[in-house]
Amino acid sequence: MTDEELKELIESVSLNAFGKPFIHMARFNKRLRTTGGRYMLTNHSIEINPLVLEVHGTEELVGVIKHELCHYHLHIEGRGYRHRDADFKSLLKHTSSPRFCRPLSKGNKKLHSMYVYECLSCKLLYNRRRRMDVRKYRCGKCAGQIVAIQAGK
Template identity: 70%
Template sequence: MMNNELQTLIEKTSDEVFGKPFLHIARYNSRLRTTGGRYMLADHSIEINPLVLKVHGMKELVGVIKHELCHYHLHIEGRGYKHRDADFRKLLKETSSPRFCLPLTSSKQKSLSFYIYKCTSCELEYQRRRRMDIKKYRCGRCAGSIKELPISQ
């Protein structure tokens, strides 16, 4: 979907759901990482993360658009447009708009690799997420020298 198709979709959604026109610019912004979209106060434009459509489909995209249009119309009218405002929450309910966007990235934690070090004297093992300079540090138990063990996967 291109920016002009997004513009048309937002204008159509604004007319059908809110009964008011959307008179400003709508565009995709692929630099958005943690949010589905945002309403720009300065120029009244709406930016949408293209991952919303790619990951979750058209239904979620329309939900994000309705959410951003709530900000837009309330701000234009001079009413409470922020997430914590009663006007905003009321309009979200009236238009069946989502309060939050579904996550755009997988929430699975990456498998963390550890560096394993071993004391040459007492053979105490150390597990570290960050690499350490073995010339700089000694064993905390016996003050022996430390060697790095190969990472096994």
């Protein structure tokens, strides 16, 4: 989907769900990491994370668009557009918009440590994400020598 197609989708969702036109810019922004989209207060544009479409599909994309349009229309009208405002919460409910975006991670974040070290004396294991210089450090439990048993992947 291109930015032009995204803008057309946002315009149609705005007319169908809110009965009001969307007349500003809309685009995909690959740099968004933790959010599905954002409404820019300064220029009234909407940016959408392309991962929403890739990971969750069109239905979730429409939900994120509705959420951002709630910010857009309330801000234009001078009403409470923030997440904590009653106007915002009631408009979300009225338009069946989601309050939060579903998680966007594709599982590319490693949950386990990359480096494993062991004390030669007491056999205590140290799990680390960053490499450490074993010549500079000793075991915190028994002051024994530490050796690397699993190098980074």
